[in-house]
Amino acid sequence: MIDNSTLMIAIAFSSGALMLTLVLSWLNARHDGHLISWAAGMAFVVIALAALGLRNGRYDMLMQLGPFSALISGMALIHVGICQFRTGRARVLPAALLWVVAMLATGLPFFMGLSGVGTIALNLFCAIYMALCGYQYWAGRAEAPVPLLTAAVLFALTGISFLACAVLLVIEGRFVLTTPPNNWAEAFNSIMAIIGLTGIGALSLTLNQSRAARRHRLEAQTDSLTGLLNRRALFDRFGKAELPVGTAVLMFDIDHFKQINDRQGHAAGDAVIQQFAAILRQNLRDDDSMARIGGEEFCAVLQPMPVDQAKLVAERIRTDFEQAAVRLLSENIRSTVSVGVATSGADESFSSVLNRADSALYKAKDNGRNRVTAAALRLIA
Secondary structure, eight states: OOOHHHHHHHHHHHHHHHHHHHHHHHHHOTTOHHHHHHHHHHHHHHHHHHHHHTSTTOOOHHHHHHHHHHHHHHHHHHHHHHHHHHHSSOOHHHHHHHHHHHHHHHHHHHHTTOHHHHHHHHHHHHHHHHHHHHHHHHHTTTTSHHHHHHHHHHHHHHHHHHHHHHHHHHHHTOOSOSSOOOSHHHHHHHHHHHHHHHHHHHHHHHHHHHHHHHHHHHHHHBOTTTOSEEHHHHHHHHTTOBOOTTOEEEEEEETTHHHHHHHHOHHHHHHHHHHHHHHHHHHSOTTSEEEEOSSSEEEEEEOSOOHHHHHHHHHHHHHHHHHOOEEETTEEEOOOEEEEEEEOOTTOBHHHHHHHHHHHHHHHHHTTSSSEEEOOOOOOO
16 A cells, blocks of 8 residues: 555655646746746645655654645645636735735644644645635636536545545544654545646646637737727628628728828827727627728628618717827827718628628718718618
8 A cells, every 4th residue: 555655755746747837838928927826836835745755754843844834835826826817816915814824823833732733724724725726716617617617626625635634633632743644534635636736737737728729819810909800800700601681881991091190100090090999899889890900991790770770870980089089199189080881681791791881981981081871772682
């Protein structure tokens, strides 16, 4: 039968491999701060488990306080990393307060000669940290239900194994220890630590890679200046598919935009574009699609509606933009926009409606700009 010290060394090696993987992942994505928090936490866990595995039966205060402190610090950093992963930020003050309480509750009994009480406190706080980590994954389960729920269950089971160690010491009344505990709860805890660390580590890395892939895909489909869809994303979304009858397509072109760039500079041009994108968002719904498809050209695809209603939406956007002023240094910059509107007919593709809206846009510009022009309804396929 494998003794507990051997299991500790095995867990330390497993944790060390996971720590190295996390560091390498962080080096390739330094904006993912949770990775380095996880790696730092695993480093403390490795130190703690290696020391516990090599203690050779010693259970004096020095031999215990060092590894126990490292283990609590590792758990705290892993919890901070998981909070960063789920929410994008770490609540440093609550995490620091919990760490201080855990360190005091574990360390003070050893100074009082109650090594068993200190060991019980260690196991209880490890169980608390496991429960907190599991809760974070449970709370964020909507992002990826199966892996996050699996990780939450693994944290819960690992936490239960720590709790079992504490409860068994209390039941046995072992408030002073001269040798390391050696019972079924300790063996269960060691096995769960191996399974839990390996499983949670693999799931966490998979979730991080999946999130990174989604982020890269979103960046590839998003216009960096405005945050709207780009041309590629718009055509990927609608392609050559037929639109529901009455789907409104609005084409926008900011009037005399080149003159803004030439006279006020590209910073002014960028500010005008961002202003127009903000006005689009204010006037359209979340389920409408908005895209910047060229330098000063924008497109919006709206839910089915009568063409007159689509013209009213376009007119509202045109008016708001005309009345808005972009403040740049000491200068107010005003601009206008021309709009072409088309609504889809029966069996009509997105490309066809877009071409008709584009033709209406050119008519608006030819007729003096700063106006809305609608394309004729397409009555037959």
